[in-house]
Amino acid sequence: MSLDPTDLYKEVILDHNRWPRNRGRLEEFNRSSSGFNPLCGDQIALTLNVSQNQIEDIKFDAQGCAMTVASASIMTEAVKGRTVDDALKLFDAFHDCISGKLPPESLDDSEEYYALLGVRALPVRIKCVMLAWHALHDALSENET
Amino acid sequence: MYRLHFGVESRGATSFEDGDTMKLENGSLATPLESDSVATVRAGRADFPILSTLINGNPLAYLDNAATTHKPQSVINRIQKFYAAENSNIHRGVHTLTAQATDIYEEARSALAQFVNGFSVDEIIFNRGCTEGINCVADAFASPAELWQHPSGLISPLSEGDVILVSEMEHHSNLVPWQIAAAKSGAVVKAIPITDSGDLDLDEYQALLKMNPVRIVAVTHASNVIGTVNPIQLLAELAHQHSAIVVVDGAQAVAHLAIDVQNLGADFYAFSGHKMFGPTGIGVLWGKQTHLEAMPPYQTGGGMVREVTMQKTTFAQVPAKFEAGTPNIAGAIGLAEAARYLAALANGGSGPASIDKMRPQLQSSFAALTLVEDQLLAHALQALTPVKGLKVLGRPHHQLPVISFVLDGVHPHDLGTILDSEGVAVRVGHHCCMPLMRRLGVPATTRASLAFYNTDAEIERLIDAINKARSFFGEP
Numbered sequence: 001m002s003l004d005p006t007d008l009y010k011e012v013i014l015d016h017n018r019w020p021r022n023r024g025r026l027e028e029f030n031r032s033s034s035g036f037n038p039l040c041g042d043q044i045a046l047t048l049n050v051s052q053n054q055i056e057d058i059k060f061d062a063q064g065c066a067m068t069v070a071s072a073s074i075m076t077e078a079v080k081g082r083t084v085d086d087a088l089k090l091f092d093a094f095h096d097c098i099s100g101k102l103p104p105e106s107l108d109d110s111e112e113y114y115a116l117l118g119v120r121a122l123p124v125r126i127k128c129v130m131l132a133w134h135a136l137h138d139a140l141s142e143n144e145t
Numbered sequence: 146m147y148r149l150h151f152g153v154e155s156r157g158a159t160s161f162e163d164g165d166t167m168k169l170e171n172g173s174l175a176t177p178l179e180s181d182s183v184a185t186v187r188a189g190r191a192d193f194p195i196l197s198t199l200i201n202g203n204p205l206a207y208l209d210n211a212a213t214t215h216k217p218q219s220v221i222n223r224i225q226k227f228y229a230a231e232n233s234n235i236h237r238g239v240h241t242l243t244a245q246a247t248d249i250y251e252e253a254r255s256a257l258a259q260f261v262n263g264f265s266v267d268e269i270i271f272n273r274g275c276t277e278g279i280n281c282v283a284d285a286f287a288s289p290a291e292l293w294q295h296p297s298g299l300i301s302p303l304s305e306g307d308v309i310l311v312s313e314m315e316h317h318s319n320l321v322p323w324q325i326a327a328a329k330s331g332a333v334v335k336a337i338p339i340t341d342s343g344d345l346d347l348d349e350y351q352a353l354l355k356m357n358p359v360r361i362v363a364v365t366h367a368s369n370v371i372g373t374v375n376p377i378q379l380l381a382e383l384a385h386q387h388s389a390i391v392v393v394d395g396a397q398a399v400a401h402l403a404i405d406v407q408n409l410g411a412d413f414y415a416f417s418g419h420k421m422f423g424p425t426g427i428g429v430l431w432g433k434q435t436h437l438e439a440m441p442p443y444q445t446g447g448g449m450v451r452e453v454t455m456q457k458t459t460f461a462q463v464p465a466k467f468e469a470g471t472p473n474i475a476g477a478i479g480l481a482e483a484a485r486y487l488a489a490l491a492n493g494g495s496g497p498a499s500i501d502k503m504r505p506q507l508q509s510s511f512a513a514l515t516l517v518e519d520q521l522l523a524h525a526l527q528a529l530t531p532v533k534g535l536k537v538l539g540r541p542h543h544q545l546p547v548i549s550f551v552l553d554g555v556h557p558h559d560l561g562t563i564l565d566s567e568g569v570a571v572r573v574g575h576h577c578c579m580p581l582m583r584r585l586g587v588p589a590t591t592r593a594s595l596a597f598y599n600t601d602a603e604i605e606r607l608i609d610a611i612n613k614a615r616s617f618f619g620e621p
Contacts, residue, residue: 003201003566005617009559018619040558040574041588063588065558066618128558 008122009066010115016070021077024059033139035131042068042128046135053084060135065128067119072132074112084140091137098126182491182513189490190598192217203568206603211369211547211594212572213419214400216483220423223482227475234471236448250474252500253481254464259503260484261414261431262405268437270430270467271477275396276318278415278430279363281467282392283322285440286361287329292441294460299360299390300439305331307360310353310389312337312345312375313584314368317577319394323363332360339584343371343539350380354387362391366398366414370576370592371539371585372522372547374402381410390436396420400596401518401545403511406431418476423483427476430467437463444469490514490597514597521595521604522546528608534615538585546595549576549585552611555618557591563614564591569607 029047036043042064049057058080060072079087096102097117104117119129190196193215198205207215227249233242235250258266272278286303290296303309309323313336320334327334335353338346345364353359362384367374381391395404395416406414413436418427432440442449442460446469451459460466488506491513525548529537534553552560557573564571572592575582582588593607 003562005563005566008562009617014618041579041582042558043588065556067559068556122562125558125562 003122008118008125010118012074012112012115013066013070013118016073016112017066020060020062020069020073022059022073022080023061025061026057026059029057031139031142033135033142035135035138037064037068037127037131039127040065042131044068044072044131044135046132046139048139050084050140055079055082055084055087060132062132064131067116067125067128068131071113071116071129074116075132075136078111078113079136087136088140091133091140094133095130098130182509183516185493186491186510186513186517186597187600189217190600192219192486193598194218194221196598200568200570201566206567206569206599206606208593208595208599208603208607209570209572210400210596210599211397211420211576211592213425214422214596215598216422216424216479217486219486220479220482224424224475224479227478232475235474236465246474249478250472253477256481256484256500256503257429257477259500260404260487260507261429262407262504263431264407265434267463268431268434270432270437270464271472272428272430272467273426273473274417274419274428275394275415276322276417276428278413278428279319279392279394280322281430281443282413282415282432282440283326283363284443287326287332288441293439294441295439297439299388300436303327303330303332303360307332307358308353308356309334309361309363310337310350310359311335311363312365313339314343314345314370314373314578314581315363315365316369316394316396317579318396319363319365319392320580323361336580337364339373339581343368343373343541345373345375345380347376347379351383354383354389359384359387359389362389363394364391365394365396366404367401367545367547368539368541368578368581369397369547369594370549370578370581370590371541372544372594373539373541374398374543374545376543377409377411381412385410397545397547401511401514403508412436418480418483421480421483422486423480424473424476427473427480429480434463437467442466442469446470448472487511487514517597518546518595521599521601522548524601525593525595525604525607528604529611532608532611532615535611538587538590546599547592548594549590549592551587551590552615555614557589559618560591560611560614563617564607564610567606567610567613569603569610571607 026047029049031048031050034045044060044062046060048055058076060076062069062072097104097107107114116129119125195215231246233246235247254269255266257269290302309332311320311323323334337350340346364375366377377393384391390412392413393411395414399416399421412433414431416429419425449461449466449469451461487510488503491510492506529535536551538549561571561573574589
């Protein structure tokens with residue numbers, strides 16, 4: 001078996017790692033969450049502004065590897081403007097594709113988050129990709145802060 | 146200042162700029178004869194079958210020896226032979242196989258007593274590994290006096306306000322057990338700081354010792370992150386002046402240094418088999434016999450008792466007192482084989498050493514192994530330093546061939562993945578040393594840890610792969 005790094009670090013992922021979108025912390029927010037991977041020390045903090053069941057704004061602050069940062073950046077772009085229910089549905093679909101419960105085709109391959117599915121070939125890095133998504137799930141599942 | 150050279154436990158801050166002559170631990174220069182033994186040690190690489198594996202289409206360059214070392218064919222064969230021809234439970238049996246297995250297991254104990262140069266064979270406790278050894282000691286000192294057999298003086302349970310000194314470079318396995326012991330006993334854990342070079346701050350250590358009453362100094366022989374070799378003999382001497390006992394985490398040291406517990410002067414020394422070319426799931430706690438006799442047992446059950454009634458149990462003598470249940474018999478035998486392998490390594494390779502010849506052979510093997518490793522370390526540091534954006538963490542006075550570094554713009558996890566795609570195996574993350582990471586000011590590092598069987602070519606492959614990662618992620 002041979003591992004080609006470009007299968008994992010696709011151009012779109014390197015781009016989001018170099019120039020992360022929505023990085024930082026919202027000054028005003030009503031949902032927040034944090035994620036920590038004790039195995040590697042990666043950390044993420046999400047702040048969201050949810051109004052009338054819609055994600056109006058979202059930012060992330062992360063300390064982690066390229067997969068963690070790129071996944072967080074892509075995730076924030078993907079869910080900004082979505083309804084909470086819609087974002088949670090996307091979480092479920094993304095989670096099931098990453099973990100192999102659903103085939104990759106279940107996700108729209110024109111979306112940037114599709115590129116993250118390359119991690120399926122490298123199970124040790126799945127936690128990096130999922131860190132931001134689990135934090136999103138936590139933030140949306142909790143009551144307003 | 147302190148003299149940092151202490152017999153066989155220390156490695157010289159040797160420089161190799163003088164050409165052919167290399168300084169040995171005892172200060173003498175390497176002679177042509179010693180060069181032969183260096184060549185013999187290097188040839189030992191061929192004894193490790195896994196080193197010819199292909200990883201992602203590339204030959205494996207295994208630079209993760211601080212996590213675990215590989216096993217020579219003789220250790221693999223020995224375990225196979227035990228299960229194929231000798232398997233039986235030990236002690237208390239009358240049939241032939243059990244008697245044989247008991248003999249082989251107890252012979253393994255003798256080999257390990259030689260390996261650490263213990264005072265007596267009864268000081269060798271077989272267990273699951275270094276973590277279990279430290280937990281055994283920490284748990285004893287947190288146990289109430291009525292469970293102790295002969296508490297006296299230094300060897301008695303911790304009480305409220307007692308101080309346990311650990312160092313800032315400890316692996317979690319030599320920190321968390323002491324936090325638990327402190328929580329149970331009311332003692333407090335304090336840390337000996339490290340200097341910017343990555344050495345223990347000995348002035349601070351002296352100052353901390355004056356705090357009353359320091360009861361236990363728990364310190365690693367060598368850092369698993371930055372490779373620092375700590376001056377255990379000096380630390381123990383100072384600790385004993387303040388009536389504290391010394392517990393040494395030997396996990397990293399055993400593959401690199403000839404361990405001599407008599408010379409080190411520690412009270413307990415714990416290590417794991419799998420980090421010294423032996424099997425996983427087996428380790429040794431060495432402790433002074435009087436200490437072990439005074440302490441309460443760690444786990445209880447079969448094999449560790451003298452007499453049991455429904456009301457009361459009296460315990461067996463050491464070492465049986467600390468080996469409840471059926472031990473890892475094959476593991477102990479495999480570990481003894483690893484010790485014999487190391488003894489034979491620089492001595493002509495004419496089969497494993499016999500137990501009575503082991504000690505001098507171990508010393509000459511480790512002297513040659515140290516020369517090989519110091520050259521590898523010097524090469525690695527020389528090659529890593531000019532890499533743009535790369536920073537090596539810590540420059541200890543005495544260093545095992547264990548190097549942690551960070552690279553601008555490339556997170557250790559991404560670097561680890563790229564290196565793996567090139568067949569280069571390193572470890573990335575916090576290395577179970579979160580307090581040390583905080584001290585070094587980084588969340589994670591990439592660590593290359595070498596063994597005697599590594600080569601200069603593998604170091605060059607590491608450098609090439611790092612440069613590939615730099616261009617892949619965009620040079621900073």
